Amino acid sequence: MSSQPLGDDAIAAAAAHLLPRAVDDVVRLSRIESVAAPGSPPGPLLEAHDEVVALLRRAGVTQIDQIMLDGMTAPTIVADVAGPPGAPTVLMYTHYDVVPAGDDALWTSPPYEPVVTEDRVVGRGVADSKANIAAMIGALEVYGAQPPVNLRFVLEGHEEFGSVFEEHPPASPETYAADAIVIADVGNVRPGQPTLTIGLRGSVTVTVEARTLGSDKHSGQFGGAAPDARTALVRALAALHDDRGDLVVPGLRREPWTGSTYTDDEFRELGEVLDGVPLVGTGDLGSRIWSGPAVTIIGFDAPPTTSPLNAVASSAKAVLNLRVHPAQPAKEAGEALATFLRGIKPFGIELDVQVGEAGNGILAETGGPAFRAAEQALRLAWGAEPGTMALGGSIPIVMSFHEAQPAAEKILFGASDGYCNMHGPNERLLIDELQRTIVAMATFWRELAATKES
Known part of the structure; x- marks a missing residue:
């Protein structure tokens, strides 16, 4: 394929064709107990690193480097794919480490033996965040490793437990120079509703x-x-x-929250609030948990x-x-x-x-060309109007990127959703959400490239 932008039908057809392999990639990665917590054995984390590198090479990436700092068990992968001359640059970030499985007795299947059914994959790390690695690989393969933008993939192995890597972007800002930085460590407010995360509480x-x-x-x-x-x-x-x-x-x-949010009943279900126990606070739910x-x-x-x-x-x-x-x-x-x-x-x-x-938290800008490109990409991928949400928790690397590159637009979306049981037992990925995320990433690159051409 050429680096010329693909049309909607071509992207959708390519993503559908690539989906079985993307699911296999999720399963392959999620079989690895890649926990970076202190005291965890380093072998699985390094194995996960090697598997991600292998996937990048399979997708046609030839320029793959690493950042290894004192105190890190496994390196951060930095991989570059050149787009056409003068094209914008997009930094794509996610991580290959996972949190521990917890009590195996709470799982319906062994956490590191992913189970694939008709519509989902169940296993530790499938949503957070190995699906996003598979989606990035899939989106790159949509273009045959010749994307319409310049790409830099930054794939970390210490996100869940923190590391000195968070100190690297402010200390080496040129490494993270980009027009847009996509943090694929989030997802939709609920399945089927495309959502861009625009705020993270401090x-x-x-x-x-x-x-x-x-x-x-x-x-x-x-x-x-x-x-x-x-x-x-x-x-x-x-x-x-x-x-x-x-x-x-x-x-x-x-402040009041005006974007997408959960209903009280959804929140009660997600929070496992016991029957008869009221929610606390007054006002809209979004302002209590996000703003x-x-x-x-x-x-x-x-x-x-x-x-x-x-x-x-x-x-x-x-x-x-x-x-x-x-x-x-x-x-x-x-x-x-x-x-x-x-x-x-x-x-x-x-x-x-x-x-x-x-x-500190962060409140992303929502009026720039990358944000508009992301909105259109999600609109086309899910066939619905995208909403915005925030997260009550923080993602420290987002603030590190912002300190390093304050002018770059920060775009947060990914393959998980509010019901995926992230960090909990029976973590799951919906296969349809994975396919649509591949479409969204590939379409985002095309839409952002078009802003430079115009």
């Missing part, structure tokens, strides 16, 4: 501690007058929300209920995770929360509050 850790006595004291002898540190801390933490579950901390940004703040107590020092102690606690500590509006600096939000907690003084007790690690 995150900051806040530690709060109450110290009241020189040492723990017998609750029978001292309880009632001696200040119990755990009680004081619980009272302070309870003051963060009103009776409806809304945060009352001043200075935390929240507004949330505080979660992620650690609390206390004796377990299996080993209670009859003692007034001399100290107590909690660790809070604050999720932040995509456009609010995370450190700023953390300081707002810390200021509020310091001002509570439960029972007159001053709290020690420290703001810890912070990572």
